[in-house]
Amino acid sequence: MNRLFSGRIALFWQLFASYFVLFLVPVFVASTVTYVFVVRLIESDAEARSDMLMRHYSDQTDSTFTLLQTSMIHMLSAADLKGFLKVAADPPDNQQRNEWVHSLMEQLNKLRSEDLVTNAYLYFAGHDLVIDSRMHTDKTYYFQYHYKISQADKAALFPHLTGKKMMVFTKPYAVMQNPLNDIDSFPGSVISAVMSYPFNSANPDLYLVVDVNRDKLREKIGIGEPWVLGTAMVDRSGEAIVQAGSMEPGARANKLSSIPSRFTDAWSYVSVIDLQTLLAPARLISKLCVAFFGFFLLLGSAVSYLLSRKLYAPIHEIKTGLVSFRDPLHGYDFPRRGNDFDVIKRYSDQLMTENDQLSRLVTGMVPMVQEHLLTRLLLGEYRDGPLAASGTEVQRTVLCIELQAYSRKPEHGMEEEPEPPGASWIGAIAERIRKSYPGPVWLCQTKPDILACVVHHEAAERGSPDEAAQRLKVIVLPYAKVRRITIGIGSTADSLEQLHRSYGHALAMLEYKGLGPEVELCGEERMAQCRTGWDSLLSAQDVNRFVNMYKSRDYGGLLKSVFDLLDAGKHARAAEVKMFCSDVLNTWIRSAETDRGDFHIAFYSGLFDKLNRCVTWEEIRLCLRDIHAELFRPAEPYVRRRQFAEIAAYIREHYNEELSIERFARQLNMSAGHFSRTFKEEVGDKYVEYIAKVRLEKAKQYLLETDMNIDEIAEKVGYWGRNSLIPVFRKYEGTTPAKYRAIHQR
Known part of the structure; x- marks a missing residue:
């Protein structure tokens, strides 16, 4: 009983060890790799998504500030402001002065109605005057009663109201509520954007101050994703201008990411990512992997135990029956030493040796073995075997039948031979050859598309290989509609040891196949036709x-x-x-x-x-x-000419806008290089040169017909300023805009 129990335990551990190595180890490795991959994927995806969201919200905020800058420039460039500066020192009873004051208040009110703006006022450097959308008064009254800020904030604000300022931002400060004003006039903490006029003057006449609501700015940069703890806009010193949510990167396992502002290099947008929230799926996956591994560990143990019990029962029964067996031929009992498996193995070896059924089983497998041996013989792996029974006076030739699928359906008149159910075309052709060939033939498939056919013929019939190939051609001709068939004729072999040479020669003959339809024979005659050669490369x-x-x-x-x-x-x-x-x-x-x-x-x-x-x-x-x-599809010159004419007309109408070549190339489904070459062919000028010429024509018109300065004209025609306009003007006109105006206005 103890030996029986020990054998069953050994069988159990064998089964469990196989299960552990073949299944549990790959499962553990796959689970570990999956967990590591998922964690890295989540982290990289979080960074990418955070950067994408931050870039989206930063672009929106930067666009708002860009529009605000444009609005401030337009207001300071208005004719009303220039006119008012001439009469700013006049008495308040000057009617023209009062009209301009009210016009400026209306413009400030429009500026105040923009998204982030809570207040806008004009601060005159050379006069004791402040104008906003509601009133105009002296500076002391304005900052003491109407626009109330602390003394510390005044000390920080007033230095910004001196010298040249081109969209300079102050640090955040609070505007205190004045009971005399509307309750929504000054909603609290703001940052101010300051711009001086004239723009390029070191001693400006006035300053336009626009207050940006920090609460609204906080809404602009806020990201409503649960895995983003907070966002902020910070300056160079790292001080937060405005923030939304929590900005404590060390409080938990968080990650800090930063994106520079495209509007000004003094700002950056920062976000704090909650990695714990992001990695929650990964933690769940790790728990599932552990549970998954534990489940299969228990399952393997249970299955191994049940299988060991089930397998050991017949093993014990077989052993018991064999132990009582006595050899009738030799008259001795088998030794019973060793474990159950060794005893059964010795008994089984002896029984299989003396059993007649094994012979009948092997006899039934002869055709399959013969085809296998023939394949190995043709491949040159060995030279003897069951096929050696043929006489030495018989010569043999290997014919290789190659089947190729048509890329198009051939147009033959014959009907298609139906394919036998479940058989391949090579199997169907082999069966037809066995039934139809008028002599002994051996067949085997050596490659997926090659059927080797060994034909037997008498030694005196030297032309028999070609005749055998002709017979095969007639037999396989019905299959030429569904496959193109080529028959390679090998050399004649005098013995079985030479069959691999005949097979190699037949394969070599297939290299000379042409492109004719139906069935083609490739032998020495075909090789002679191809010896002259044909130049297969273009001169x-x-x-x-x-x-x-x-x-x-x-x-x-x-x-x-x-x-x-x-x-x-x-x-x-x-x-x-x-x-x-x-x-x-x-x-x-x-x-x-x-x-x-x-x-x-x-x-x-x-x-x-x-x-x-x-x-x-x-x-x-x-x-x-x-x-x-x-x-080589024919082009449509009329359509292309019309498309480029429309693009040229659009450029002439919108010359002061951003006109990128990629925009029009995508519109016509072209690459940028292809679009540039085609534009030159259709319009006559390169794309960049055409835009420059259109803009310069408008610039010359402004130079001669208006008194605008060079910066204003540059902005009007689509350039950022005089530094962008002057080099282009000099390149095409040979002089600067100022000299051009002086020469033509004499």
Whole structure:
């Protein structure tokens, strides 16, 4: 009983060890790799999503500030302000002065109505005057009663109201509520944007101050994702201008990310990511992996135990029966030493040796073994075997039948031979040969598309290999509609040891196959036809001729020239013809790429694959014709000319806007380079030069017809300032804008 129990335990541990190595170890490795990959994927995805969201909200905020800057510049460039400066020192009873004051208050009110703006006022440097959207008064009254801020904030604000200022921002400060004003007039903490006028003056006449509501700015930068703890906009010193949410990166396992502002290099946008929230799915996955591993550990133990019990019962029964067995031939009992498995193994070896049923089983497997041995014999792995029973006076020849699928449906008159259910075409052909060939024949499949056929013939019949090939051709001809068939004729073998040479010779003959339809025989005669050779590469003269035809748009002549060259290779090998066609296709692609940008590598690869699948001349010609039609579609000059005329008209109407070449290239589904070349052909000027000429014509008009300064004119015609306008003006006009105005206004 103890031995029985020990054997069962050993079987259990064998089964469990196999289960552990083959299943549990891969499961553990896969779970660990999955967990590590998921954690890294979540972290990288969080960084990417955070950066994308921060960039989105920062771009929105920067766009708002850019619009605010533009509005401030437009207001300071207004004619009313210039007029008011001339009469600013006049008495308050000056009617013209009062009209301009009210006009400026209306403009300030419009500026105040923008999204982030809570208040806007004009601070006059040379006069004791402040104008906002509600009132105009002296500076003392304004800052003491109307616009109440602390003395510390005044000390920080007033230095910004001296010298040249181009959109300078103050630090945050609080505007105190005044009971005399409306309750919503000054909603609390703000930052101020200060711009001086005149713009380029070191001693400006006035300053435009615009208050930005920090609460609204906080809403602008806030990200409503649960894994983002907080966002903030900080200056160079790291001090928060405004923040939304919590900004304590050390409180938990958090991560800090920063994106610089595109509006001003003095600001950055910062966000704090809660990694614990993001990694919650990963922690869940780790728990599931542990549970998954534990479940399969228990399952494997239970299955191993049940299998050991079930397997050991017949093992014990077999052992008990064999122990009582006595050899009737030798008259002795088998030794019973060793464990149960060793005893059963010794008994089984002896029984299998003396059992007649084994012979009958092996006899039934002879055909399968014979085909296997024939395959190994043809491959040259050994030279003897059951096939050696044939006499030495019989010679043999190996014929290799190669099947190739058509890329197009052939147009034959015969009806298609139905494929036997569940059989391959090679199996169907082999069965037909066995039934129809008038002599002994051995068949085996050596490659997925090769059927080797060993035919027997008398030594005196030297022409019998060709005759055997002709017989095979007649037999397999009905299958030529669904497959192109090539028969390679090997050399004659005088013995079984030479069959591998005959097989190798037959495979070599298949290399000389052509592109004819139906069934083709490849032997010494076919090899002699191909010895003359055919130039499978285009000459430099042919390449230049094809390129010139393409440039002259002679697409029909291009295809006809290729067909003429192909007609000269009717007897060439299929490999040579496909090499020639690949060279032609390469030349066509290089020519088409110079003018077209809408093709890609996968498209060109598909063309070569399509060409390589062709197995007949008709398929080659149809394939080249299809490729020619795809690569050389006729252009539509009228449509293209109209499209570029519309683009030129748009540039003339919107010359003061941002006009990127990528925008119009995407609109016409072109690459930027292709668009630039086509624009030059259709319009007559390069894209950049055309925009510059249109803008300079408008700039010259402003120089001669208005008294605007160079910065104002540059802004009007689409440049950022005089530093952008002057080099372009000098390049095309040979002088600066100021000299041009002086010369033509004399």
